Amino acid sequence: MVEIDWYLALSAILFTIGALGVLIRRNAVVVLMCIELMLNAVNISLVSFASYHGDITGQILVFFSLSVAAAEAVVGLAIIIAIFRNNLSVDITRINLLRW
């Protein structure tokens, strides 16, 4: 029997790793993947809460969050393609025309 702490801690670890990836990676596609990782980590929390509460709401929310993640991925990738066309690079440290 695994206690809920473990699931939640795992979720927190994955979330943190994802956040770290967003902060340090420079490739926009990888940043997007790290965000997917974060959303996914939250889903673990949601599902485990749902199971331990014995309530289906959490699972429903995960279902929606999967859809949202998919939509964000689609739009995000489309934008990355657009930016690649203009800059011939997806390095986010070089995309800083707009500043100050």
Next chain:
Amino acid sequence: MDYLYDLNTFLPATIMAAAGLVAILMAAYKARIGNIFNFTIVALVMALAVSIRDLFGPDGTAFFDMIAYGGTAAFGAFLVTLGTLFCVVISRDYLEAIDHHYREVYAMILFGSTGMVGLAVSNDLIMLFLGVETMSICLYVLAGLIKGEKIGAESALKYVLLGAFSTGFLLYGIALIYGATGATSYAVVAGAAEATPLFLAGTALLLVGFFFKISAVPFHMWTPDVYQGTPTTLTAYFATASKAASFIALVLVLSRMIPEIEGVELTQLLQVIAILTMIVGNLIALVQDNVKRMLAYSSIAHAGYILVGLAAGTPEGYTGVLYYLFAYTIMNIGAFGVIAYYERNHALDFTDVHNYAGLGYKFPVMGVLLSVFLFSLIGIPPFVGFLGKYYVFAAAVNAGLVTLAVIGVLASAASVFYYLRVMVYLYFREPHKEYQLVRPGALFKYSLILLGILTLWYGIEPIFPTDSLIELISTYY
């Protein structure tokens, strides 16, 4: 439950969603773009009419407590619809002029507004999440509308990456609140919650998500970049409709989910964020030469003023917030609208304030309108912006937050400098070269004049169609 009755309470969003689908079909079948525009206007006018009707309707919840109707929620739907309508009206000529007038734009706006209304009326964290995301997805796309130019794609990329990043925190917050209470419906959460670390952390992360959407400092960094890279009329849409929706949702969360719980004290947090937001927003706005960026920072500052009302946390404060949002919507769309009109002229780069020299005399109506909107944004009586500021600051003083109100007044004092700078260029500088301005279209011109009149009208005696606006709003609390 009676689906039809429930649907009636959600009618503005339903109209916009359906219209969005039709608009997509029209785009797919290569309908004339003017027709799509007209169709969108008609749909939005209908939605606006319905949402005004709802302002005077009963309140309650529908769809198994997923959404609220009446009261604050109805006001949110009304504000979003109003903002969307005016933004669409001013968009056509402008997008045409900058050569980025795509058929799909109107569908995206309609879908985005559907999400905003969903957000503004949400009564459940799940609905809130989906409302935020539907809105955001559309905004990401609209931010990248200036295709084939670097800044367009760049603003969209910044928005989508940071937006999705903040979504992670928002969702985590919802998860933790759900974990702490086993529910997502505001009322149930309020009943089941205790001030455990779990619940507090969940609330904190939920607020982080909100702070990002309303661009409070230090979650504001995306705002100026995205606003600058987005077509101006859509920037107005970002700055008004989406912000209004987020703020209304925040008011609902704060007033319906949090206050019942002992030991959850948000005043201090909101105060700190409000102070940071007001100071940073105004300070950086001072050094901007780009008018759009200046307005972006000013919109950050305005978010700070609104947060003052939220920090007060009293019904009076929430009333002030709602009023401020209304004021902010009309005056900000107006200001962006005039700038969009100037930008239609390709003689000079009209996002640079230096090129506004002597512009006030070129087409006097537009100059006067811009001055009216800027005065209102400064908060000079008798414009509506003054009353908005007055209500939130007065509420803060009454709630004992005198320091906060004083900082707010001082910060808004600093804002005089940068708004005034635009007017100085408009009226007191000689233009560098000769050029002619295009004539604004009738619809465009008269809707801006209407906004100008509203700005003055509600600053003097806020009589809503039947009743004093502030009295109407205060009944929502």
Next chain:
Amino acid sequence: MATYAFVLLAVLAIATALGIVLNKNTVNSVLLLVLNLLSVAGLYLLLQAQFLAIIQVVIYAGAIMVLFLFVIMLLNVDDEESLFDKFRIRYLLAFLLVVVVFGQILYSLGGVAEMLPEISPEMAQVGTVEAVSEVMYTNYLIPFEMTAILLTAAVVGALLIAQFKIKKDEEDE
């Protein structure tokens, strides 16, 4: 048994997650993310959320990751230097910050185990397709419809953004 499975899946998830962040090769990152998603799907099974486990595999690991892979192949860029070539103070700062966030979240999780001691016994029935679909079309009808709008908007938007040049004003046919 469940404990061993959990440990295995957890280690796999963490390892793949670290791999995504630290790996230089983008294609490898995608593959590692697929693995990560699969291991999370396994965790869903342990938590008795069968329906979610399935859509996690089919939609997420299957469809979306293919999209990622496709875009990476299309762009064919790998210009990022390795993380470890050069030490950057930023990385250290970022690491410290996320550790603080992690600490804060962990702190907030204290006491959850007492509140929710075990998986609810009725969960076996709750997580099935029928159970999910039943509430989806009643209680969660509006969010469900909102999701439909969301996905439509995402598809149209992606087309609008990614198309090289939409012919703006084609002659009306």
Next chain:
Amino acid sequence: MDLSTALVCLIIGLPLAGFFINGVLGLISSSYRENKPLIGTIANVAVFAPFLIALYLFFNHSADASAVVVTLFTWIDVGTLTVDIAYRIDQLSLLMVLVVTGVGAFIHLYSIGYMGHDPGYWKFFAYLNLFIFAMLNLVMGNNLLLLFLGWEGVGLCSYLLIGFWYKDMAKSDAAKKAFIYNRVGDFAFLIGMFMVFQTVGSLDFDVILGNLEAFSSEYLFWIGLLFFIGATGKSAQIPLFVWLPDAMAGPTSVSALIHAATMVTSGIYLITRLSEMYVLSPEVMLIVSVIGGLTAIVAATIALTQNDIKRVLAYSTVSQLGYMFLALGAGGFTAAMFHVVTHAFFKACLFLGSGSVIHTMEHVGEKLKKEGKEVDFDPQDIRFMGGLRKSMPSTYKTFLIATIAIAGIPPLAGFFSKDEILMHAFSAGLGEYAGSLYMILWGVGIATAFLTAFYMFRLTFSTFHGKFKLPEKVKEASGAESHLHESPVSMTLPLWVLAVASVIGGFMGIPNFVVETFTGQTANINLLHPWLDTIAADYPIVMGKAVEWLLMGLAVAIAAGAVWIAWKMYGEGRVEESDAVVTAKTGVFYKVWQEKYNFDEFYEALVVRPVVRFSDRVLAVFDMKVVDGFVNAVGGTVRLFGSLIRYVQSGVISSYALYLVIGVILVMAMMLS
């Protein structure tokens, strides 16, 4: 709707209507813009009619009648705060309304001629009407918020009118300077207003003054001080006075209306309105007096050295305003209001007279140009004038009358009001609280009176006496005197009206003791004291009649002496030679005065240069715009911070995400603690 409501609506509404008619029609119709007679008529009717109505109200309002409050509608209603659009008719507001509409009306009339050739004629009158409207809100508003609305409104109009000839860079900068200096004071006003509201929960004057015991003494001090800071901005007192001389860039009739007669006195009005609150805090009263006295003498000495006719008058205005604050702080609220009224008469007359002179000088310049003579001279410089009395008799006579009035020669208006102010200062000097300081202030007042008489006659003699100096100074301008002419009737008529008012205006405030001494009975000849008795919380005068007579005699002697010296030195119109004598006599002081006490430079050295140096050395990379003057220095400091913070906005997504995470940590920490 009862009668008083209707009349108040008319008083308030007519100027607003005039603004809208001229503004809107002028904006949309170019033919209307050309129809100058119509525009002028509308604008004038919009001010003359309220003046007549105000006269009617004045004669139907007895001195002991309580205030009539006319509530039009509720403006703000939120929580405990209710603010009405409500106007107050009482003795004080009626007095101010009469001054504003009366002087305003004649200045409108004058402007018809003065602005006759200006292409922005319609705009000018629209702004003037708007100004009158705002000023009426200021003096008639029944609560602090409505007063503040007017307060902001007059600031806005002043900004628009100073920068009226916007094409001139210096003028638009002057406009900006005025606006921003005024804002500095406005913030203090706002904070004071918040403190008032926090204490009594209302902004209505009746409620505030009826609940004075609710204020703690610290609050009384701070509120009083904050409102006074607000007043120093609007009424051009140290340290915020430097905008007023620059504001002379606007058209002269604007200077007369706004920067002499009405707007700049609103600070005095505010303090008189709240006099019952002010007397509870003697510290603030002392501060008010000291600042007022300092401003009076500082500005008077500067005025001595100026050669620009309008600048002399501007510094004179600052000095006279300082006098009024001196009176306020010494408990002479009625005396201050008295001086507001008389000052409005003679200073408006002086400004309009100077406008007439400038008008002629400009005309001379144009004529010479037409004759093909290349002349370049400043039409406002008194060194080019002289001998104008022959060609401009009306202007000369009225200017002389007003000068005598301001110099304090009996029995003209300025004498009585000034005398009463000095009396109050002396009386406060005999009091227990800071008596010696008040006594020094009395001395300052006497010295200022001397200086005032001196520099005003210097101005008059240099302008009108002696020979016309333009032909001597500028070789090409020979024959210029033939182009000198008197201004049209529409300009001289207001001059005469104001001159007559300057002569007789003082009799409303003849001190009672004058009569009492002769008749030996209690007299009631003074009209102003009973009139303002219910509002102004004056300190009583604690002196015997003999002392009062003595003081009066001293003041007359001082003024007469100053006039005599001025006559000896400048009577022949030899301004430069005589200035040289003054320079020699006063030595280093003259230099200081001429440099205007280096106020601008002081601000520059204290704030501007350190900031610039810092940014030059440390932050040279930043795009620092040129900093000029105190206001821009504040702006510069703020801009500096802005630039620093701006650097955070690097444009890189990872950094943004990093700040976002910092924000998360902050929010989490605050929630979990």
